[in-house]
Amino acid sequence: MIQTQNLEKVYRTDEIHTTALNKVNLEVKAGEFVAVMGPSGCGKSTLLNLLGLLDDPDAGSLVFNGTEVARFSERQRADLRKRSIGFVFQSFNLIDELTVLENVELPLIYLGMKNPERRRRVEEVLEKVQITHRMNHYPQQLSGGQQQRVAVARAVVNQPPLILADEPTGNLDSSNGNEVMDLLSELNRQGTTIIMVTHSEHDARNTHRIIRMLDGQTIMTEATVSQAQASMVL
């Protein structure tokens, strides 16, 4: 589903050049659940932003479903994002002025989906993350775990083939964190490809494989137990 070749990102200020990503090559197949780990500043989030087309690479190639997208225009990228990629953030990033229902509805609005259908889809996905009873509440009225479930609901409401999650459990206690991980695993089982940046070994162990990064490079990929289990099942 995703291939990168010599992907590079350099941050420049007046005097300092910081290489955030240094010739990263990786491949993620459709249906995979991949964890990206590494110390702070190693380039995990930068990688995720590039894969999500939120930022442009300085060099290298990025192929999404067989199409080279590294040089896509702003408009093309926005279009690809809204159809094919869902995002989940550590800090939830819900819009405070909108209710749960309205937050989850937003991607469908941008897709131009009309109302009875839109409403049905939103309720369906809220049901899935078990937050229906709170759908008319504002984000500040929810617990962290609930907020992250709403964020996940928003990420999947338009059924994107790929979900990018940036430390989705980072702001949650362990029980809420587990709930969110279960939700992601369930989505993965239903066929969604997930790439997740995390600091948590525990969470990472629940994915298929772990990509470890250091100083802007991928240094190693290891299969996890779940991967072995998955293989066995297959």
Next chain:
Amino acid sequence: MFQNYFKIAYRNLLRHKGFSFINIAGLALGLTACLLLGLFVYDELQYDKFLPEGDRVYRVYNNVTSEESTDQITCVPPMFGTTIQENFPEAETVLRIIMQPWEGKSLVEFGDKRMYEKGGLISDPTFFQVFPLKFIYGSPEKALDDPTSVVISDKFADRVFGNVDPVGKKISIDKSSFLVKGVFESNPKFHIPVNFVVNLAIMQLEPERMKSWGWQQFYTYVKLKKGTDANLLQTKFRAEVKKQIDPETHKPHNYEPVFQPLKEVHLYSASFKFDQSLRGNITYVKALSVIAVFILVIACFNFVNLATAKSLQRAKEVGVRKTIGASRGQLMLQFLGETLLLTFISVVFAAALTSLLLPSLNAFTEKEMSFNVFSSPGLLLLLLGLLLIVGILAGLYPALVLANFKPVSVLKGGLASTNGPGKTPWLRHSLIVLQFSLSVFLIICAVVVYQQVSFLHNKDLGFNKDQIMFFEMRGNNMYQNYETFKTELLKSPDIASVSIGYGFPGDATAGDGIYITKDGQRVNHSITHLMVDYDYIKTLGLEMQAGRWLSKDHPTDKDAAFVINETAVKELGFGTPEKALGQKMEWPIWGATRKDSTKKGEVIGVVKDFHFKSLFDKVDPAILQIFPGANWKVAVKMKGGNVAGAINHVKAVWDNFSPEYPVEYKFMDDNFEVMYKAEDKLRTLLWIFTGMAIFVGCLGLFGLAAYAAERRKKEIGIRKILGAETSSIVTLLSKEFLKLVLIAAVIAMPLAWYAMSKWLQDFAYRIDIPLWVFGAAVILAGVVAFLTVSYQALRAATLNPVKNLRMD
């Protein structure tokens, strides 16, 4: 989608009440100022537009050039009209109106009704052909063909006849009988404040007199045939004037006739002489338009500033929307829409506020402006236009900024691109500088205008205008027995002195020639004639510079003595006041049956210059002499203490002499107040709108200061923990803004100086712009800005530092 935008906009509005209030209040005030001034300006531009075919009507005035200056004289000789009529077939109709005071009152009598009416015109019978006013009764054709016919205004008709058709009825005007031939509809937008019109023939002017090229006594209008080039005709007419005058006078004339389009008469004649039209002043109209735009711009800048400052708070939303797939265009549309919503609310408030304030403005400007959105599609369209212009002006830039946020950086909470450490928000700062430049500019102008207008009111005029009752003599008995009338008046212990004559300060004066002998040659000089009596000096409190005043003790003073003013000494070339004494002069007596009949005499005294006209004009050279034939006005100097007693005495004496005329008087100082009415109004309007501009500007500053304090909460907390005192924190936060106000002052000062110097040039007597005005303006702007900012700074500085730091 739009529903979603609207929802967000609405909730944001409610959530950030303070900012919404500042934005809406600022915009609403700015728009109100703009609407009110706009209505005023629009009204000023409407004069004479209602007249059909008015684009073919021109007023003929004269540029008269003397050694010192060129004056626009609206009164021209009778021959101007005659010549145009006879020589130029391009002229369809010519109209002459004789110059006499339109404010002067005529006694109108009908049955047992007696009342004074002003606005009487004595005109060629072509009046209603050139100015086709709407007739309510009668018809304009031949309405003025008869010397004893009169056409009256609907208001006149209402007062005298009530609600009936008066055509065919006879009325008496100043004791002569007239037949009412028509009633026209008054129009407040007609530059001539006409109330009734009679035929010029009633004056029975001698045909010889009407052939004069020197008697500048007629307002002259001409209606041209379709397709006539007025400029070309003007050139041809100038040549014709030259051809006719120069051979007659044996010297080059100093006339330059100008054809002034009717639509320019009201606004472009402010400095014209002898013009009695309802005049506006294009300079003031332009100035007020500029101020309206200033205030609106300040309000828009507030919006831009606050919106960009607040954009950080919207950044997350932008990031999320972009991540989810919103395009830049969609986001811009959203934010622009929010501005439009806010502007819409402001427009609604502004419209309401305008309706509320308009009656006061109407009363103040003596206008009848209306503001009814629902009955006027044009107004609705204007409001819509304003909404779009302001919405886009204020909303475009913030929308652009917001839509350009990079989702990666905003979602991480860092927004280095717009407001990193050490980076100046240059746009925000430039806008503050611009806003305060406009404010400082307006403050300086307001103070200078205030000073100049006060100067006009308080300048020593060289005479004492206080407690002088002033009226026109009425009735033959009063005219013929003026000396007894005067003696009777003086019998009251409350009356100090009485003067009867023609040519009192602030009233009509006459210009005419005087002959002096210079190097053996008899030379004619144009000079102002003040026809006085022995008590003129005492009544007005004039001072002599040399020689003596006219006195009964010198029997020859009546027929052979002249007093001149200091300016006349210079203009006539006498050198010093002392040298002027004894100079011979000769004056062609008014109304003399023989053309060569002159009054010969010598200068017996020089009076100190006094301002018998407004301070717009320099003191003209004047000659003061006794000539009872011109007696017209009475000035009664009261002792004070018992003003009512003095007035009652005057009334009683009046009733003894002319019981057939109701008593009618005013006070001389009122004449002078009226002269500066336009300037008085400008002064007040300037103060009000300058106040509004400053207020709106401060609203914005207040919001920005709140934002700055918010943004630097953490810094303030750390500083406090390290030992900073409240005062040092207030200084820290205020300094940034005060610096901007100073820069603004530096920009505004030279501009204000230039604008005010230009304005002051219109006044013959003016103040020097005092330097302290600039200092005061800066201090005022600075203090207001400091108070605005320091409130927020103080609030931030007194917060518990631990609280401030906990947010991280």
